[in-house]
Amino acid sequence: MSLLIIRLLVFVVLFWAGLRLYRMYRQWKLSQDNHDDGQPAEREAQNMVRCAYCDLHLPENDAIRHEALHFCCQEHQQHFLDEGPRK
The missing domain is CATH 1.20.5 (Single alpha-helices involved in coiled-coils or other helix-helix interfaces)
Structure with a gap:
């Protein structure tokens, strides 16, 4: 034991x-x-951009770009292109 x-x-x-x-x-x-x-x-400074649909600010590297607009996700990009800006 x-x-x-x-x-x-x-x-x-x-x-x-x-x-x-x-x-x-x-x-x-x-x-x-x-x-x-x-x-x-x-950390390297990153430019912040605004989602054209929901106004969320996110780093430019994470944003989805369409022409001169930035989006936080594919869904918001699609909604913006189909319906225009959110009201």
């Missing part, structure tokens, strides 16, 4: 040590991704 308890304690200690090492690695990896001055890496 005492051998079982010793094995359980060894397992718990190894699990705890592994978890600590993982957290230390993750923190180290995050610090490597930051700039040398310790500031988080800045």
